[in-house]
Amino acid sequence: xxxxxxxNDAPYGSERSYNGLRLAxxxxxxxxxxxxxxxxxxxxxxxxxxxxxxxxxxxxxDMVRMAGGEVGLCGTCMDARGLRDDEVVxxxxxxxxxxxxxxxxxxxxxxxx
Numbered sequence: 273x274x275x276x277x278x279x280n281d282a283p284y285g286s287e288r289s290y291n292g293l294r295l296a297x298x299x300x301x302x303x304x305x306x307x308x309x310x311x312x313x314x315x316x317x318x319x320x321x322x323x324x325x326x327x328x329x330x331x332x333x334d335m336v337r338m339a340g341g342e343v344g345l346c347g348t349c350m351d352a353r354g355l356r357d358d359e360v361v362x363x364x365x366x367x368x369x370x371x372x373x374x375x376x377x378x379x380x381x382x383x384x385x
Contacts, residue, residue, distance in 0.1 A: 274375075279292045281385065289315050290330055294335070295383070309341060310344045311344070312345075312346035313349055316345045316349045317355065318335070333361045336363070
């Protein structure tokens with residue numbers, strides 16, 4: 273089954289993106305599950321490489337790497353925030369609204385955080 277997660281919130285300040293990434297990772301471990309994660313708006317910052325957080329605090333970039341499926345970032349949102357392709361964690365990549373539309377059309381479930 274294909275499940276699409278769409279995250280909109282910044283990596284820190286609220287726990288919406290954190291919880292979306294946690295659920296994506298947990299679901300990706302289930303048999304016959306295909307997980308895709310699309311980061312848009314302030315959520316593109318979740319995939320910024322080199323984040324340094326206080327000891328004991330979650331690192332959103334690590335969570336993106338461990339999401340367990342394809343991770344697309346809204347290219348327009350990246351540009352608006354000055355986030356370059358070479359600044360994102362391994363496994364995440366620039367994407368488009370067209371690809372998000374394709375992922376949405378083929379998903380059995382779409383979860384928005």
